[in-house]
Amino acid sequence: xxxxxxxxxxxxxxxxxxxxxxxxxxxxxxxxxxxxxxxxxxxxxxxxxxxxxxxxxxxxxxxxxxxxxxxxxxxxxxxxxxxxxxxxxxxxxxxxxxxxxxxxxxxxxxxxxxxxxxxxxxxxxxxxxxxxxxxxxxxxxxxxxxxxxxxxxxxxxxxxxxxxxxxxxxxxxxxxxxxxxxxxxxxxxxxxxxxxxxxxxxxxxxxxxxxxxxxxxxxxxxxxxxx
Amino acid sequence: xxxxxxxxxxxxxxxxxxxxxxxxxxxxxxxxxxxxxxxxxxxxxxxxxxxxxxxxxxxxxxxxxxxxxxxxxxxxxxxxxx
Numbered sequence: 001x002x003x004x005x006x007x008x009x010x011x012x013x014x015x016x017x018x019x020x021x022x023x024x025x026x027x028x029x030x031x032x033x034x035x036x037x038x039x040x041x042x043x044x045x046x047x048x049x050x051x052x053x054x055x056x057x058x059x060x061x062x063x064x065x066x067x068x069x070x071x072x073x074x075x076x077x078x079x080x081x082x083x084x085x086x087x088x089x090x091x092x093x094x095x096x097x098x099x100x101x102x103x104x105x106x107x108x109x110x111x112x113x114x115x116x117x118x119x120x121x122x123x124x125x126x127x128x129x130x131x132x133x134x135x136x137x138x139x140x141x142x143x144x145x146x147x148x149x150x151x152x153x154x155x156x157x158x159x160x161x162x163x164x165x166x167x168x169x170x171x172x173x174x175x176x177x178x179x180x181x182x183x184x185x186x187x188x189x190x191x192x193x194x195x196x197x198x199x200x201x202x203x204x205x206x207x208x209x210x211x212x213x214x215x216x217x218x219x220x221x222x223x224x225x226x227x
Numbered sequence: 228x229x230x231x232x233x234x235x236x237x238x239x240x241x242x243x244x245x246x247x248x249x250x251x252x253x254x255x256x257x258x259x260x261x262x263x264x265x266x267x268x269x270x271x272x273x274x275x276x277x278x279x280x281x282x283x284x285x286x287x288x289x290x291x292x293x294x295x296x297x298x299x300x301x302x303x304x305x306x307x308x309x
Contacts, residue, residue: 056293056294057296060293060296061293064293093298094296100298101296101298101299103238103242103243103299104244104245104246105245106243106245107245108245108246108248108249145243147242147298147299148298149298150241181243
């Protein structure tokens with residue numbers, strides 16, 4: 001298994017993501033945004049960070065980077081599994097590979113907190129996760145409030161595209177457990193082989209970091225049962 | 228010909244604007260009878276085009292494809308008279 005990790009100018013979670021893959025015994029392949037062709041890889045991760053300094057809108061400029069045409073093509077022709085974490089999620093939305101958009105947190109503040117995420121619908125290809133499972137992972141963002149066009153929210157739920165919701169530790173989803181003002185507490189969504197989430201699984205890889213649920217999450221995405 | 232364009236990008240009405248809300252509060256603290264401040268972006272660009280209509284068309288295409296996000300923003304494009 002070879003997983004490409006794409007660095008854009010301003011990505012800052014690329015090394016952490018490569019380390020997380022190494023910890024799972026998976027070969028990570030560093031990729032550069034100027035590449036126009038993908039090397040042989042089985043999966044792709046767009047890591048977190050602040051590509052292009054978040055200029056214009058978070059992820060908007062990176063969404064037009066040369067490598068993104070190849071990413072789009074790999075999704076269309078090979079159903080390439082692609083995971084966008086935080087800024088990577090923003091890039092996938094801006095490219096139109098995931099529905100919706102990420103707008104500024106309602107508090108106006110950068111949020112750096114631990115959150116409980118409830119699995120709503122398990123995306124294509126994930127193994128060992130089921131509806132109602134809870135994952136503890138950190139968020140770190142300023143533009144993380146998920147938004148959709150009016151009338152589109154029920155479609156997202158009906159089509160099973162809502163992946164994660166911010167919940168309380170018991171899995172209850174309500175306004176008080178919504179850290180950033182996301183519509184319906186949405187923290188992650190999927191579309192076909194493409195998945196995006198604001199929380200950072202690569203920062204929850206060991207108990208001494210606060211949680212091992214990121215390890216469980218990445219293994220699920222990689223299609224491996226967690227022991 | 229070269230045309231100067233102004234692209235104005237604004238949040239859609241239903242999108243909350245935390246920066247605008249904070250600015251509203253500070254303006255109120257300063258004593259102004261003000262409400263509903265909404266902060267957008269103004270983007271100026273120079274476009275090479277055969278005529279004004281095509282310049283506007285190019286501006287609208289750029290706004291749609293990159294400068295604004297149609298999920299949460301609206302935009303207007305105008306030509307600046309020299």
